[in-house]
Amino acid sequence: MLLCRTSAVSQSIARWGSTARRRGAVLHPALSFNYRSCQSVSSTEGETQPVDAGSSQGQYRDSVLLPCTDFPIKLTGQxxxxRELEIQRMCxxxxxxxxxxxxxxxxxxxLHDGPPYANGDPHVGHALNKILKDIRNRFEMLRGRQVHYVPGWDCxxxxxxxxxxxxxxxxxxxxxxxxxxxxxxxxxxxxxQKAAFQRxxxxxxxxxxxxxxxGAYEAAQLKVFxxxxxxxLIYQDYKPVFWSPSSRTALAEAELEYNPEHVTGISRQSPPFLLYFYFLHLRSLIMLCGVSVLVWTTQPWTIPANQAVCYMPNAQYSVLKRADSGQLLLVATERAAGLAALLGTELESKGTFTGSELEGGICRHPTIPGKEVPxxxxxxxTMGKGTGLVHTAPAHGMEDFSVASHFKLSVECIVDEEGRFTELAGPELANLHAMDEGTEKVICMLKESGALVREEPCVHSYPYDWRTKKPVIIRPSKQWFINTASLKDKAKEVLQKVRVMPESAxxxxxxxxxxxxxxxxSRQRSWGVPIPVFYHKDTGEALINKHTVSHISTLFKEKGSDCWWELPLESLLPPxxxxxxxAGPVEDYxxxxxVLDIWFDSGxxxxxxxxxxxPRADMYVEGKDQIGGWFQSSLLTSVAVRxxxxxxxxxxxGFAVSEKGEKMSKSLGNVVDPQVVINGGTDPTTPAYGADALRWWVAESNVFSEVQIGPTALRSxxxxxxxxxxxxxFLLGNLQGFDPRTHAVDPKEMxxxxxxxxxxLRGYSIKVTDAYSEFDAGRAIRVLQAFINRDLSSxxxxxxxxxxxCEPEGSLGRRSCQTVLEEVLDGLTRSIAPILPxxxxxxxxxxxxxxxxxxxxxxxxxxxxxxxxxxxxxxxxAVEGACAIRDSFLSSIPGKNAAQYDLTVAIEPGLLFELMESLQEEPTATCSQLTxxxxxxxxxxTSSLPRDLPADTLLASGSFLINLEGGVIREDSAFSIAAVPTSAARCPRCRRYTSDTPDCLCPRCQSVLSVAA
Known part of the structure; x- marks a missing residue:
């Protein structure tokens, strides 16, 4: 036979498509019997029907081997x-x-665990992250790897x-x-949180x-420091930083979140605005006096700190005359049309020149009499908006500070740690909150000096403290910094060797x-790892070196960082x-x-x-907010050291969001509590779903985008x-009485x-393994469901x-089938284990x-x-060729019971005929593999259809492309079929139409029962 003589690995392409073997047929009559009370067959495997014990069918009920198992089809509530808690204990x-x-x-x-923040109850974001990691860890462990995963907390x-x-x-x-x-x-x-993660x-x-x-962690951290x-790479400097008045501490960029609807100048007396103002009396070699430099800002509170007006050297600038007042304005030529529309008047050009010709120009400060700025x-x-001339306050802007450093300008901070103006801002502003009443006062001062041209509503993106949800300011202070500019090129280089999923990130x-x-x-708080530095009492000079830090690190490892405050200075700085x-005597310090930024802690x-x-992990897995957080702080510290x-x-x-795609918020009432998901709530609409349902939701979701959760997703x-x-x-029920150690059939005998x-099953295992390997549990679920629905159930x-x-319990055919069912059960169970442990x-x-x-x-x-x-x-x-024929047969009898038809299959001699002969050696059979x-x-x-077919015969035809030995053997074989309603009677035991007379057993069932007797 061909099955024996073909030696190469074969591939086949069936024209009839993948639906041939997948299409569901009318179920065999024997499948609907319910002979045993313990039998429970799913709707996908055939509904059960009661059988009258006194009928001819009922007398054979104990001879039919229907599924039997105490595995519950459904578990709900308590x-x-x-059961889940019992499984956790037992296993x-x-x-x-x-x-x-x-x-x-x-x-x-x-898989290195990014530490969640230890400041609240477990939430659905924790569930998404921790379960994602656990799915991968369990998969890796199952396939034989030793998993290194240490959970941690950012404290x-x-x-x-x-x-x-x-x-x-x-x-x-x-x-x-x-x-x-x-x-x-x-x-x-x-x-x-720990209890929840375990649950x-x-x-x-x-x-x-x-x-x-x-202490041991803090010591390791200080070693990196x-x-x-x-x-x-770490230095102390006086420069502008993001400062949170609501927290009274410096913030790193990773601790900011940008509010796209921030309104400039929140005021009790005036509307929000976009402020334009001008400086008077430009003096230079190329222009006459009387020209006003038009400048704009969205932070009017910084105007008292102005030290310069910046221009772009290569841009073109114009002196424009207002048609309504005759006033002369200096602006970028590119911005002239937009400004004319904003001011509501025509602007006539009186001269144009490049920015470099403005060199040496001096302006009068708009709110400080007598002060001149260059x-x-x-x-x-930039020329995207504004006037092309930029207000520059070095103490309150990062780019402004760079200009001040280059041109040696004064950097005077005019606001304190609470965001209030200091005496340096002048007596009119002192003690006013800069972003509230202080802004109003600055506007009044501009109006009084005649410098305010226009104020406009302005909604724009602005940084907020991600913890207090309140605006931050930029102000200079003496802080400790890492010079990331010297690290970023190397960091970008090594990042190219890192696999990023999704690549778009x-x-x-x-x-x-x-x-x-x-x-x-550096942070101005008490709860953190102290920066191990000492300051000279008189000079303020910092004492920090490898000897001091190493000693402090040893103390932290032994005693914890509380010792920074507990121990006398003599213990922190021994002789x-x-x-x-x-260094000098200890009493000088x-x-x-x-304390250190918590991003340095976790980084x-x-x-x-x-x-x-x-010390290098195979994988870090965190939410997209860590692109600017833990992913980056870890990268920078590692690149710096190694x-x-x-x-x-x-x-x-992505983040977990509501089913409407909204960010979860208590005020919106759309927060999903994972503990309620598992254990149920007081509301009848919140049943107990258990931990596996929560895990399934995580696995099934497209985690690379926003992950929606709510009643619909959980019910699904x-x-x-x-x-x-x-x-x-169904699988367990049909394996009742089967022991794979003694009953399994060798594949060659199946x-x-x-x-x-x-x-x-082998193809399924390869696909599902690939899905898990690619961190795509959702694809693993889709492969699982397709295999169950298409290859198994249908x-x-x-x-x-x-x-x-209906076959004898120990027959080769039945044991062959049970061996496969056991392998399928084993494969399915292991493949779902990472998701549903x-x-x-x-x-x-x-x-x-x-x-x-x-x-x-x-x-x-x-x-x-x-x-x-x-x-x-x-x-x-062989099998897919038969499935192509089966597909044609079932298509020819839509809605009919295939078991009520005799089928004739006609194939001309060739490869396909030989393949079908391997499934049925006799010309006609009721119990062959082909049947x-x-x-x-x-x-x-047969090789051709009979000529004398009955009038009610249903005819169909098709073809099947055979492709063997890598294409060396190819044959497109045609076939014809004839389906005729059978004249045989239905067997009362197996309910197949193979009996000679009604209510009599078919030959196969007679043989089974006679052997059993």
Whole structure:
């Protein structure tokens, strides 16, 4: 036969398409019997019907082997919750991580956990992130790798400090008291979050987590700090930083969020505005006096700090005369038309020249009498809006400060830490809040001096403190910085070697690096890792070097960072350290009061958590907000110390949003609490879905975009799991009494349909493995559902039920089928395990061959099997050729029962005929493999159709393309079929139309019962 003589791996292309073997047929009559009370068949596998015990059919009910299992088709409410917790206990969820760390493995997979912030209850964003990581970790563990995953928490920072203080002001407590309260608050939050993560089934050693407030972690962090300081990358300077008046601390750019609807100049007395103002009396060699320089700003409170007006050297500028007043204005030529429309008057050009000709120009300050400011060239001036002339206040703008540094301008800060004007702003402004009543006063001053040209409403994007949700300002202060400008080229270089998913996120990482010239790492708080610096009492000079930092690092490791406040200065600066530092006596110094930015805390986690000698993770997985946060701080610190990235790949997922795509908000009432999702709520509309439903939602979502969650998504997850349970119950029910250790059939002895199913199972295992490997659990679910719906329920299950139910229990045909079902069950169970660990372990406990093996849980027994033996040359062509014929047959009898027809298949001698002969050696048969595939009463295989066909014969034809040995053997074979209503009677046992007379058993059933007797 061809199956024996073809040796190369074959491929086939069927013209009839993939629907041939997938199309559902009218189910075999025997499939609807319900002979046993324990039998429960799903709707996809055939509805059950009651049978009259006194009928001729009822007398044979005990002879039919229908499915029987105590695996529940559905679990709801408290039963579901109890079962998941029971599975966690029975299957050792708590010990699994430690077990796999102790076993021998050729490869390690390291997923470094980005620390969630320890300042609140677990939320759905935590669920999205932690479950995504756990799916990948469980997959890697199942396929034999040793997983390195240490959960951690970010424990420091202003939000925790403020929440811990509550109503108490920071001045009422010492630094140590504040730190004690903050630690207690963080520990309570960690306990709540940790319990939730465990309930979600996240695999880890929860007794060995990392916390950024641990002494050992802080010591490792200081080691990174010291190495960067030794390389000159960390320095102290007086320069503008983002400052939060609401938090009274400096902020890094990663701690900002931009409000696109910020209104400039929130005022109680005047509307929001876009402010235009001018400087009077331009004096230069090229222009006459009396020309006003028209300048604009969206931050009028900074006008008193103005030190210059900047222009673009290569741009063209014009002197324009207002038609309504005759006033002369200096603006960029490119902006003239827009300004004329804004001012509501014609502007006549009186002269044009390049910006470089403005060099040496001097302007009179609009609010400070007698003060003059220069016109200076600057490359940051743009022509997109405004006038092409830029107001420059070096103390309150990053680019302004660069201009001041170049031209040696004064940098005077006119606002204090609370955002109020100081005495330097003048007596009229002192103590006014700069962004509120102070702005109003500046506008009044401009009006009084005649300098205000126009004010307009202006809504624009503006930075806010991401914790307090209030506007920040830019103000100079003495802070500690990292020189990221010297790091970014190397960081961009190493980032090119990192795999980023989705690839579109790479652009955000690179643009963030481009924009970041320095990183402010000092914070004016108590709850954090102290910057290990001492200051000379008289000179203010900083004492910090490898000797001082190394000593402090040792103390932190032994005692924790509280010792910075607890120990006397003599212990922090012992004589040997002072001697090595060539410093004066200890009484000349005071300890610093600033703490490190929490992004530096978490950014150094690679040094504290990842294993030596190569602390580099295979993967970091976090939300898209970490593009400017942890991803970047980790990259910069690692590049600074080691010239390499701390990760090989980055996975950037979206945020969890409501089903309407809205950001979750308590005020909108659309917040989804993962604990309520699992355990249910008081409202009847919030049932208990269990942890696996939450995990399914995560896996099924497109995590690279915004991830929607709500009642619809959760009900869909629950229904999908119930459908899956339906299939698993069918498999388990039909494996009753089957022991794979003694009953399994060798693939070579199996029927071809069973061998073909193993072939499909092998293809499924490859696809699902690829999906998990590509971090695409959603594709894994789609592959799973397609395999169940198409290959199993609509194809294999619908064909084999007669063999399963009506063949002798120990027959080769039935055992062959059961062997496949056991392999399918095993493959499905393992493939869903990363997503649904509770369900997978529950099935594993019910599966045959596991009795007495309670300690050998599924997660300790490996990944999906995929044997090359399951792919045999010619097998695919034989079964798929038969499926092409089956497709034509079923299409010719739409809505009819295939079992009520005798089928004749006519094929001219050739490859296809030989393939069909391998499925049916006799010309005519009622129990052949070909008849089973056709699901007909009888099948006849011939080279041509008979001429004397009955009048009610249904005819059809088709073809099948055979492609063997890589295309060496190709044959497009035609076939014809004739379907005739059978004259045979229905068998009362198997309900196939194969009996000679009504109410008499068919020959096959007679043989089965006689052997049983």
């Amino acid at each position: 039963k579901l919750l109890d 050792g969820f708590a010990e699994l991580y430690s077990w796999q760390r102790e076993r021998k493995a050729k490869k390690e997979f390291c 420091h920072g202003m939000p925790i400090e403020l929440k811990a203080l509550g109503e108490l002001g920071p001045s009422s407590l010492s630094a140590l008291q504040i730190r004690q309260k903050a630690r207690q608050f963080a520990e309570r939050a960690i306990a709540r 979600w089934g996240v695999m880890a050693d929860w007794d060995k987590c990392y916390y950024t407030f641990d 010291q190495e960067m300081h030794s390389k000159g 016109l200076l060239p600057a490359n940051h001036v 790479r652009g955000g990482l690179l643009s963030m690096l481009d924009r970041r010239t320095y990183w402010c790492i 040997e350290v002072l001697k090595k530092s060539k 005071v300890r610093g009061e600033d 150094a986690s690679w040094a504290a958590v990842l294993e030596e000698p190569e 010239n390499k990235a701390p990760y090989k790949s980055l996975v950037v997922h 997850a629950r229904d999908s799991i119930n459908k899956l349970r339906n299939t698993l119950k 029927q071809y349909l069973d061998q073909y199913m193993l072939h499909l 194809f294999y299950f619908s064909i084999i039920k007669d063999r399963l139910y 509770h369900l997978a372990e529950e099935v594993y406990l019910h599966a045959p061959g596991h009795d007495g093996m309670w300690l050998c849980t599924l997660f300790r027994s490996g990944w999906v099997k995929s044997s090359s033996v399951w792919r045999r040359p010619g097998l695919e062509e 089973e595939l056709m699901m007909s009463a009888r099948t006849t295989l």
